[in-house]
Amino acid sequence: MNYKEKYYKFYGLDKCDILFCANCFAKATQLHHIKYKSQGGTDDVKNLIPLCFTCHSRHHTRNEPTTEELKRLL
Numbered sequence: 001m002n003y004k005e006k007y008y009k010f011y012g013l014d015k016c017d018i019l020f021c022a023n024c025f026a027k028a029t030q031l032h033h034i035k036y037k038s039q040g041g042t043d044d045v046k047n048l049i050p051l052c053f054t055c056h057s058r059h060h061t062r063n064e065p066t067t068e069e070l071k072r073l074l
Contacts (some may be wrong), residue, residue: 003043004031010045021052022073023065030056034070049074 001009008015019028028050035041049070051059058064065073 003045003048006043007031007045007048019050021055022049022070023051023055026052026054029053032056032059032070034067034074046074 005015007013008017013019019031020026021028030051030053031048032051033041033043034047034049037043041047055065059067059070
């Protein structure tokens with residue numbers, strides 16, 4: 001089971017359910033690892049936050065929203 005499937009199962013969601021971006025409330029298309037896997041983060045659902053493509057891209061290119069801001073959104 002991949003981390004997206006684990007996330008949906010943990011929150012009792014169906015794969016057809018729509019997630020909303022925790023930052024801007026648009027349709028979320030990606031799950032972001034709060035602590036990057038390259039920095040020792042895991043696929044644990046507590047380390048994942050749904051983001052839309054725009055917010056996810058902005059975070060990785062400009063750190064907007066910052067990781068600290070994303071943690072507060074959890």
